[in-house]
Amino acid sequence: MSHVVDFEHVSTEGLESSPVAAALAGLRANEARYYRNKFGHVFATDAADEAAETVEWVHGILREERDLVISSRPLEACAFEVDGTRMAYVFYESGLSVNVMYGIADGSKRAVGFKLSQGMAVPAELAERFKFARQKSKLAGEIRGTYFVIKGEH
Numbered sequence: 001m002s003h004v005v006d007f008e009h010v011s012t013e014g015l016e017s018s019p020v021a022a023a024l025a026g027l028r029a030n031e032a033r034y035y036r037n038k039f040g041h042v043f044a045t046d047a048a049d050e051a052a053e054t055v056e057w058v059h060g061i062l063r064e065e066r067d068l069v070i071s072s073r074p075l076e077a078c079a080f081e082v083d084g085t086r087m088a089y090v091f092y093e094s095g096l097s098v099n100v101m102y103g104i105a106d107g108s109k110r111a112v113g114f115k116l117s118q119g120m121a122v123p124a125e126l127a128e129r130f131k132f133a134r135q136k137s138k139l140a141g142e143i144r145g146t147y148f149v150i151k152g153e154h
Contacts, residue, residue: 001046001050002044002045002046002078003044003045003046003076004042004043004044005028005029005031005032005043005044005045006029006032007029007030007032007033007036007139010022010025010026010029010139011025012024012025013025014045014047014075014076015028015075015076015091017075017093018075018092018093018094018095018117019093019094019095019119019120020094020095020117020118020119020120023095023117023118023119023120023140023141024091024095024097024117026117026118026137026139026140026141027091027095027097027115027117027137027139027140027143028043028045028076028091028097029139029140030137030139030140030143031043031089031097031099033139035082039082039083041080041082043078043080044078045076045077045078045089045091046076046077046078047075047076048073048074048075048076048077048090051076051077051078051079053079054077054078054079054088054090055074055077055090057079057088057100057154058077058088058090058098058100058112059090060154061100061112061150061154062098062112064152064154065112065148065150065151065152066129066148068125068126068129069125070090070092070096070098070123070125071094071123071124071125072092072093072094072096072123073092073093074090074091074092074093075091075092075093076089076090076091077089077090077091081104084103084104084105084108085101085102085103085104085108085109086100086101086102086103086104087099087100087101087102088100088102094120094123095116095117095119095120096114096115096116096117096120096123097114097115097116097117098112098113098114099112099113099115100112100113100150101113102150102154110149110150111147111148111149111150112147112148112150113145113146113147114126114130114132114145114146114147115143115144115145116132116143116144116145117140117143118140118141118142118143122144126146130146130148131146132144132145132146133145133146
């Protein structure tokens, strides 16, 4: 069953097993606020096992593009389309959020973004490969993020 993410009353629902559940909930709420304000889209997530197709699509892109496997357990995921772009998010128990922005039209922007919840260490699988920039968020505290451009078709 889908869970609509409330960015005014941040909840750890679905993320309770994360050691940084409150920060991860803030990160998830930060994303919900962005999509509501920019696109009028209601951000809703499902348990990862209910969104297995989305999780596998994201994991397939990570494997094929960068030979990456995320070691943390996925807790929640969602997929939706806004403004000609297919979006997918996977939120992991470690506090990591991975999102895929995949422009539907040929030649449009396609990228994978990684965001780290406040209080979590950089995952070993990402530490040597990416540098993370910092940004402040009222909902999530300090977010560290990075991305790479998708080159293939998925």
